[in-house]
Amino acid sequence: MRAAPRIAIVGAGIVGSAIAYFLAARGASVTLIDAAGPGAGVTDRAFGWINVALADPDGPGANFKHRVIDDYRKLDDRLHGRLNIAWQGALSWSDDPGRTEARFADLKRADHRVTLLDTAQVARLEPTLKSPPALAIFAPEDGMMRPGVSARVLAAAAMEAGAALRVGQAVDNIEPLPTGGVRLWLGNDRAEFDRVVLAAGAAVADLCRPLGLILPLEASPSILTRFRSPVPILNRIVESPEFEARMETPNYLVTAESYQGDRSDCGPEVVATGLRKALATGLTGGEALTLDSVQVGMRPVQVGCGPIVGRVPGSPCLYIAAFHPGVILAATIGGLVAQDMLDETVPTELEGLAPR
Incomplete structure (x- = not known):
């Protein structure tokens, strides 16, 4: 029997915590590392809108657009509703009804589940609006959550599945080892792992720069x-x-x-x-x-590309998961990253997303 791979996740925001949960649930030996603690960084300053229909249909994450809502529902079911997502939907409109109508037509062509509402219909949904628009797009399946709380729920679920949590020390340096594996430098401490996932948001670019890897982030x-x-x-x-x-x-x-x-x-x-x-x-x-x-x-925010997800060229034990929108894509990409790392097969949805 092969020993469970020792995997460190650097960054315990919504993305890192989701990856940690999916890996630990499949039996990996996971250590989740964050200087401040789960959900304490940019995740705690995110709006918390789980949406696909009102997102850019050609923007980052378009490959996942038909999975996001279902993946979050499945994840929350696995966690017995602990993510506390409110599936109340979302209303959106432009100051020009013509633009709203054109946007609606684009979304329908992209097979999004949206409805075009008139003034009276909007007023019934949101009676406190003083001047309901002539037209608005309603995405009934959109959800909202508190991202920092959800990250902490995911980190706790990962620990329940056997993961370890290490807080209070920042990762200062990353050293891919010539014999395989990665050494992390955390202040005066060093720790070695079979694989390392960098999911620390915008800080990932700084961590990768000393390795000669310049990320479009x-x-x-x-x-x-x-x-x-x-x-x-x-x-x-x-x-x-x-x-x-x-x-x-x-x-x-x-x-x-x-x-x-x-x-x-x-x-x-x-x-x-x-x-x-x-x-x-x-x-x-x-x-x-x-x-x-x-x-x-x-x-x-990635520049001129989709989400950056995959192994580092020349250092296959080092894996990147850095992208916006993290809240929207965390459930989907978290599961796909676990599949990629443990099955040694790149899922179709992640093809072409690895750093170059």
Whole structure:
């Protein structure tokens, strides 16, 4: 009987924790490593929208578009509902009804399960909208979750399956060994593994650079803002020209926004103030919102390519899993990576995604 491979996962966000769970569930000897702990990095600053229909049909992850929702449902079933995903769907529209209609037609051609709603139908779904749009796209199967919490659930499930968790030390250096395997340098400590998966988001590019591997990956900032709300004022995700928002809990509303930099006219607090005004203008009850927190997350966005997933050329014991959108693709890619590493067969969906 072959010994279970010793595999380290560097990065315990939603992607790394999902990979750790799928590997441990199949009997691998897994060590999950993160300096801060599961779900404590950019994952905790993610919006938490599980969607395919309203994503770019030609963008990153398009190969997986027909699997994402089903894979998350299957994963949550395996975990007995512990991911706590709310499958309430999502509404999206443009300020130009013609563009909304054209977008809907594109999504239907791509075989997405979406519906085009008129003003009255939108108002029935979201009665707090002060000015419901003439047309909106409804994706009834979209879900929403708290990504940081979900990452911690996945890490806990991995440990229940036998994985070890190592926190409090960052990986400083990676050394592929000439005899096979990989040595990790963690402060004054060293640890050797048969294989290592780098799933530490934007930091993966920095870890790979000393190896002579330049990844087409950059850190792209985004802002997650939380507002306290006396009562729930949305039923599902709403993506309008003015804001992208959902209820995180009955008394907290969260929004996501791109971050344009540290200039005084577009810093996080300025963005949060503008969002509060937009919510007060657009939603009945929005005027009662009060700012709770505003956080900046650095998303690992690939440049000119799809998700970066696969073995490093010349170092087959080193594996990369770095991409955006991590929340959307974690359940699907997590299972595929486990299949790739343990079955020694690259799944069709991952072909062509390995770093070059």
